[in-house]
Amino acid sequence: MGSFHLAKMSLRNAFKKPATKMYPVVAPTFTSRSKGHVANDIENCIFCGLCQRRCPTHAISVNKDETSWAIDRFSCIQCLSCVRICPKKCLSMAPQYTLPATEKSTETFYKPEQAAMSPVNTERPE
Amino acid sequence: MAERTIIPFGPQHPVLPEPLHLDLVLEDERVVEAIPQIGFIHRGLEKLVAKKDFQQFVLVAERICGICAFGHSLGYSETVEALMGIEVPRRAEYLRVIWHELSRIHSHLLWLGLLADAFGYENLFMQCWRLREYVLDIFEATTGGRVILTACKVGGVEQDIEDGELAGIVRVLDGMRAEYGELLRTFLKDRSVKSRLVGVGHLTKEQAHEFACVGPFGRASGIEEDIRLFGFGAYGDLSNFEPVVSQDGDGYARSEVRAREILQSIDIIKELVEKIPAGPIDQKIKDVPAEGAYAVSRLEQPRGECFYFAKGNGTKFLERFRIRTPTSQNIAGMVHTLQGCDLADVPLNVLTIDPCISCTER
Ligand code: SF4
Ligand code: SF4
Numbered sequence: 001m002g003s004f005h006l007a008k009m010s011l012r013n014a015f016k017k018p019a020t021k022m023y024p025v026v027a028p029t030f031t032s033r034s035k036g037h038v039a040n041d042i043e044n045c046i047f048c049g050l051c052q053r054r055c056p057t058h059a060i061s062v063n064k065d066e067t068s069w070a071i072d073r074f075s076c077i078q079c080l081s082c083v084r085i086c087p088k089k090c091l092s093m094a095p096q097y098t099l100p101a102t103e104k105s106t107e108t109f110y111k112p113e114q115a116a117m118s119p120v121n122t123e124r125p126e
Numbered sequence: 127m128a129e130r131t132i133i134p135f136g137p138q139h140p141v142l143p144e145p146l147h148l149d150l151v152l153e154d155e156r157v158v159e160a161i162p163q164i165g166f167i168h169r170g171l172e173k174l175v176a177k178k179d180f181q182q183f184v185l186v187a188e189r190i191c192g193i194c195a196f197g198h199s200l201g202y203s204e205t206v207e208a209l210m211g212i213e214v215p216r217r218a219e220y221l222r223v224i225w226h227e228l229s230r231i232h233s234h235l236l237w238l239g240l241l242a243d244a245f246g247y248e249n250l251f252m253q254c255w256r257l258r259e260y261v262l263d264i265f266e267a268t269t270g271g272r273v274i275l276t277a278c279k280v281g282g283v284e285q286d287i288e289d290g291e292l293a294g295i296v297r298v299l300d301g302m303r304a305e306y307g308e309l310l311r312t313f314l315k316d317r318s319v320k321s322r323l324v325g326v327g328h329l330t331k332e333q334a335h336e337f338a339c340v341g342p343f344g345r346a347s348g349i350e351e352d353i354r355l356f357g358f359g360a361y362g363d364l365s366n367f368e369p370v371v372s373q374d375g376d377g378y379a380r381s382e383v384r385a386r387e388i389l390q391s392i393d394i395i396k397e398l399v400e401k402i403p404a405g406p407i408d409q410k411i412k413d414v415p416a417e418g419a420y421a422v423s424r425l426e427q428p429r430g431e432c433f434y435f436a437k438g439n440g441t442k443f444l445e446r447f448r449i450r451t452p453t454s455q456n457i458a459g460m461v462h463t464l465q466g467c468d469l470a471d472v473p474l475n476v477l478t479i480d481p482c483i484s485c486t487e488r
Binding site: 005019035 | 266271284309315
């Protein structure tokens with residue numbers, strides 16, 4: 001019995017740094033495995049479409065003719081299925097989370113030489 | 127006789143952690159009867175077996191619950207493996223149990239924190255959740271996710287934990303154990319904690335049997351049952367496993383059982399890290415579940431026994447998948463503990479079964 005069993009820990013805490021981080025002033029730390037968003041090294045992509053077929057949320061669409069690869073970041077659940085199946089290993093999981101937005105949008109990547117010819121905007125929408 | 131009033135309680139209520147609705151029949155401040163109602167967050171996840179193939183469905187199974195997320199992916203995988211007769215490599219079984227026990231630690235710490243919050247001990251609540259953060263950090267370092275791990279799959283696990291990392295996990299847990307000792311002392315010895323928990327929501331062993339209570343809720347009333355005793359997977363290799371049991375059957379006993387289970391889980395992880403064999407971590411899957419074949423499996427989730435059923439139909443989609451969760455078993459016992467208690471103790475009694483309505487409704 002007795003009270004104040006937590007007193008020692010509380011006192012120690014009073015002189016320690018906070019256990020939480022002052023985000024966004026302090027940047028979050030990620031590990032090498034942290035799942036943020038799917039990144040595509042588009043130069044190596046062969047547009048085989050395996051990632052599109054494997055994705056459980058249908059977030060990816062691959063267009064072989066236009067050599068484009070598009071992802072709906074708001075549908076992606078960071079399951080890594082696409083990263084694991086990609087035969088060219090051009091997909092990877094990058095740590096930074098998708099930024100919040102007011103509407104859903106897809107992000108499209110074009111093969112570089114195609115991009116020069118294509119009239120479509122290749123930039124990520126701001 | 128005092129006049130009876132009926133107070134609707136929940137599903138949205140500041141003191142309830144989960145969307146459970148209770149109609150409380152009161153005589154003055156005393157509860158005479160509690161009529162539970164669930165069904166506010168049904169998402170139809172079981173039906174999704176018709177839309178996602180049996181290998182993808184593990185991702186859905188994981189999303190049944192945010193706390194036993196890994197447990198559900200494990201339970202689903204084990205059921206489908208039993209259905210298809212797949213032998214899982216030993217290393218994968220060990221890794222699964224390590225992650226599962228880590229989930230138990232974080233689930234129990236979360237619950238202890240909520241309990242402390244329910245009886246108004248904010249400091250204790252914060253400290254529990256601070257320790258829980260260590261486990262979430264381990265999850266992030268080993269799988270990349272903090273809540274949804276995506277670590278388990280049919281036939282094995284998705285990624286290995288290197289031996290160096292395993293040793294690191296044990297170091298973190300050892301460091302945590304020292305700090306946790308102080309919290310444990312507070313939960314078990316502190317006068318203010320005891321005054322809120324001892325004798326609250328009493329359930330005898332006979333009643334616990336009668337209502338078929340499972341998990342820490344049942345064990346706190348003296349039911350010596352724990353699915354881990356059956357030794358499925360890597361649990362079979364533990365040198366000694368004794369379920370944590372208490373005979374008192376009140377709120378204090380329930381917090382004691384869960385608090386001690388955290389230490390037990392740390393021991394299990396340490397033992398498995400010592401014994402873990404080298405080898406492959408997954409098994410290639412070529413066929414699909416046969417038509418008409420079915421399998422069941424059981425798993426000790428942090429909240430108690432969870433039961434899984436799966437049936438194949440010869441395609442890559444399952445015919446049926448069904449889960450019976452520990453909370454759906456424990457609601458009857460909870461309703462009993464509510465009868466005769468004070469209105470002020472209702473949130474505490476609801477909490478002591480560690481309800482997880484999102485699992486229960488799926
Ligand atoms: S699987 Fe890889 S190579 Fe194939 S389309 Fe997807 S990203 Fe490109
Ligand atoms: S991580 Fe999963 S959900 Fe996201 S794009 Fe890849 S397969 Fe689809």
